[in-house]
Amino acid sequence: MRKLSLVALCLFFNLITKAQDKAPAYPLITHDAYFSIWSFGDGLNQSVTKHWTGKEQSLLGVIKVDGKFYRFLGEESKSFKEILPAADALKYQASYSFDKPEAGWENNSYNDNAWKKAEAPFGDDNSAKTKWNSDDLYFRRTFNIANVSAAKKYLKLNHDDNVIVYLNGKVIYKKNGWVSDYTYLPIKDGILQKGKNVLAIYVKNTAGGRYLDAGLVEEDADNVNIAPATQTNVSIKATTTSYTFSCGHVELQVGFTSPLLLNDIKLTARPISYINYAVKSTDGKPHSVDIFFGASSNLAVNTPNQSVSAWKSSKNNLSILKTGTVEQPVLKKRGDDLRIDWGYLYVAVPTKFNATQFIGTQNESLKSFVDSKYPEQAQVLNSKSLNLSSIIPFGSVSSTPVDKYMMLGYDDLKSVEYFGEKLQPVWRLSGSQQFEDQLAEANTQYPSLKNKCAIFDAKLYADAEKSGGKEYADMCKMAYRQAIAAHKIVYAPNGDILFLSKENFSNGSINTVDVTYPSAPQFLVYNPELLKGMLNGIFYYSESGKWKKPFAAHDLGTYPLANGQTYGEDMPVEEAGNMIILTAAITKAEGNVKYAEKHWEVMSVWANYLLREGFDPANQLCTDDFAGHLARNSNLSVKAIVALGAYAQMAQLLGKADVATKYRTAALQMARNWMKLADDGDHYALTFNDKNTWSQKYNLVWDKLLKLDLFPKEVYKKEINFYLTKQKDFGLPLDSRRTYTKSDWIMWTATLADNETDFRKFISPIYRFATETESKVPLSDWHETTNGKMTGFQARSVVGGYFIKMLADKWNIK
Numbered sequence: 001m002r003k004l005s006l007v008a009l010c011l012f013f014n015l016i017t018k019a020q021d022k023a024p025a026y027p028l029i030t031h032d033a034y035f036s037i038w039s040f041g042d043g044l045n046q047s048v049t050k051h052w053t054g055k056e057q058s059l060l061g062v063i064k065v066d067g068k069f070y071r072f073l074g075e076e077s078k079s080f081k082e083i084l085p086a087a088d089a090l091k092y093q094a095s096y097s098f099d100k101p102e103a104g105w106e107n108n109s110y111n112d113n114a115w116k117k118a119e120a121p122f123g124d125d126n127s128a129k130t131k132w133n134s135d136d137l138y139f140r141r142t143f144n145i146a147n148v149s150a151a152k153k154y155l156k157l158n159h160d161d162n163v164i165v166y167l168n169g170k171v172i173y174k175k176n177g178w179v180s181d182y183t184y185l186p187i188k189d190g191i192l193q194k195g196k197n198v199l200a201i202y203v204k205n206t207a208g209g210r211y212l213d214a215g216l217v218e219e220d221a222d223n224v225n226i227a228p229a230t231q232t233n234v235s236i237k238a239t240t241t242s243y244t245f246s247c248g249h250v251e252l253q254v255g256f257t258s259p260l261l262l263n264d265i266k267l268t269a270r271p272i273s274y275i276n277y278a279v280k281s282t283d284g285k286p287h288s289v290d291i292f293f294g295a296s297s298n299l300a301v302n303t304p305n306q307s308v309s310a311w312k313s314s315k316n317n318l319s320i321l322k323t324g325t326v327e328q329p330v331l332k333k334r335g336d337d338l339r340i341d342w343g344y345l346y347v348a349v350p351t352k353f354n355a356t357q358f359i360g361t362q363n364e365s366l367k368s369f370v371d372s373k374y375p376e377q378a379q380v381l382n383s384k385s386l387n388l389s390s391i392i393p394f395g396s397v398s399s400t401p402v403d404k405y406m407m408l409g410y411d412d413l414k415s416v417e418y419f420g421e422k423l424q425p426v427w428r429l430s431g432s433q434q435f436e437d438q439l440a441e442a443n444t445q446y447p448s449l450k451n452k453c454a455i456f457d458a459k460l461y462a463d464a465e466k467s468g469g470k471e472y473a474d475m476c477k478m479a480y481r482q483a484i485a486a487h488k489i490v491y492a493p494n495g496d497i498l499f500l501s502k503e504n505f506s507n508g509s510i511n512t513v514d515v516t517y518p519s520a521p522q523f524l525v526y527n528p529e530l531l532k533g534m535l536n537g538i539f540y541y542s543e544s545g546k547w548k549k550p551f552a553a554h555d556l557g558t559y560p561l562a563n564g565q566t567y568g569e570d571m572p573v574e575e576a577g578n579m580i581i582l583t584a585a586i587t588k589a590e591g592n593v594k595y596a597e598k599h600w601e602v603m604s605v606w607a608n609y610l611l612r613e614g615f616d617p618a619n620q621l622c623t624d625d626f627a628g629h630l631a632r633n634s635n636l637s638v639k640a641i642v643a644l645g646a647y648a649q650m651a652q653l654l655g656k657a658d659v660a661t662k663y664r665t666a667a668l669q670m671a672r673n674w675m676k677l678a679d680d681g682d683h684y685a686l687t688f689n690d691k692n693t694w695s696q697k698y699n700l701v702w703d704k705l706l707k708l709d710l711f712p713k714e715v716y717k718k719e720i721n722f723y724l725t726k727q728k729d730f731g732l733p734l735d736s737r738r739t740y741t742k743s744d745w746i747m748w749t750a751t752l753a754d755n756e757t758d759f760r761k762f763i764s765p766i767y768r769f770a771t772e773t774e775s776k777v778p779l780s781d782w783h784e785t786t787n788g789k790m791t792g793f794q795a796r797s798v799v800g801g802y803f804i805k806m807l808a809d810k811w812n813i814k
Helices: 002-019 265-269 362-371 435-468 470-485 513-526 528-543 572-590 594-598 600-613 634-653 657-678 698-705 713-723 743-750 756-772 797-810
Strands: 025-030 036-040 059-065 068-073 080-084 093-097 116-119 136-145 153-160 162-167 170-175 183-186 195-204 211-219 230-236 240-247 250-257 272-281 287-296 308-315 318-325 344-350 356-360 379-383 387-397 402-411 416-418 421-423 487-491 497-501 740-742 782-784 790-792
Touching (some): 025 240, 059 250, 068 240, 068 250, 080 136, 136 211, 195 211, 287 344, 287 362, 308 356, 318 435, 344 435, 362 387, 387 402, 402 435, 435 470, 470 487, 513 743, 528 572, 572 594, 572 600, 698 713
Antiparallel strands (some): 059 068, 080 211, 162 170, 318 344, 416 421
């Protein structure tokens, strides 16, 4: 009997596990590149929630059931006490040398009186107090400790580049490479000692920047730690991520909804998400329930050492908490691994729910919840790492679910800079200038938006499943919010919509054309106006005369400053081809040629360039720039040929018959020549001059979708058949040079298949990557096909390319 019960229990948990959706990371709050919070890993309460960059941006949720506490959202952030403060906590001086000292310099007995002393941090950027421009830095801090506590000790370190760290002559840390922020590294017990101690560090600069700051901290012994609830389910839908927990004899369902309904641009641009809670008894008895929610002020800083203020207020039938940095450096930083440090985070709860709100540190706030003693101050000024806390009483809960919700929003004041002008968020362009009024509108709309999102989520999944099966549908719903939230919607001074991407964790560029290109299918399916917003800035850049080259620019700058290209090298064939192909796609999606006509003059310049230079490309980069330069790239040649065919198609629609004939004739001849030059027997080669190679010819998909008929269908079939012999466990490699791949391009390649069976053969391995990878970050589009680990990139918009098969079906392309 006992064995039978054990088997039944195992089956039960197996069913629970199978029911849960799997993803590398789970989207919670997703609006733009700065307001984007994720749960990294499989359990909502197994780690601190993070910004897509991986930096902690804590959302914490605790439910109290009959006096017992269960943590369901996030994990408590560690709080530390300073032992030896780093420069972000307290000014200090250190002894240093740029010259190699005698042996034993790291030991406590070494005499460093001859060394120089200066204020930290050391480095070569504007944040450094002491300039360091050489290759080597030797650093020593001598300090005394009266008593060594039993608390866990950590090295707090920020370094660039290679580093060796000694404490009292013993190596406690070594690393080749650099970090962009402070890391906390555990120190073995017994190394730190009562009395005199010496922290000694050697840093070697190998390239690029230089930086060093270091200190020692210990865990705060007063940290409140609350036991986790048992997560029984997680479900990802296009606009919502939902979790279910068992908390004693109560079931808790938590949903995170970012209502990104692309047919409503104003709504999509409004940076407000909902968190809803549904609580019910599971044993037929009533239970007393309260829910605690805390949002860290670190959602409004780039680094946690920045000073913040917070306020409590009420307006429009809402209880509101607000926080932001003291400095408010609006649009003062640009780059990739950055978070917003201007504007204000808002937490709002409808007053009808009788929430108690207060401000403090996270640990103080948890103590307040546990002790039911709440601070009453309405503001906290010039502090650090505050927590915006709300307690929502649910009263006595029975088997009938009780539903309540709250909102998180972010007012970024100014969203991007566009050719010298700071652009306002969309919601400020009409109506009230107060963000509290946006929260009030969102509150009023909650019931209808919840319903609209549910309907949309179901339809997206059904459409995707019809197009490519369950695994394909799962990939599409996983990608939907990520693709949108890597953009910002604004309007240019001339009234044009701008939908500006950030090239997340590749180089931080804004409005990169070869990021727009793979992202486009999702927006062609759901709102082509947004694809126009991805092209408008690039067209303006050329048409205004600011960009003078005969091909399109690579980007408009480095996010969030769109003042002109900052990428160091052009991609002439790549970007000219992308712009023309996507304009043709808009023409097809809208059923008219108005957008192409508006930009015909500059597209004609680009088409003429491709006519001259596109067929047999010179040594240059393409969108797969991580793979390096490549001359005579056959897939890049396909892009040029397809772009010329697309240009001819638009010319015909515009009544320019002579132009259409000229360019279509040229494109057809190029396609014939391509088939001869790239032919390698059972497939087509990577380059025209290097046979026994191969590559995914994903650019062919637009020949198929736009019905250009430049290449015979036999070309698609030959490539598909060959690719099916080259698949690895986690996908089809990008080409024969390496075993890594790009999942967006696999989706495009798969869409060349003429039957559902072959299509699904390409999808299954990348679905396996998405659900089994050890790389627990927002979905990476660049991964290794042999082991399923990410190679690079994360949280990028290019996963919008997964919708290419749905686009083909929408256009009735089989």
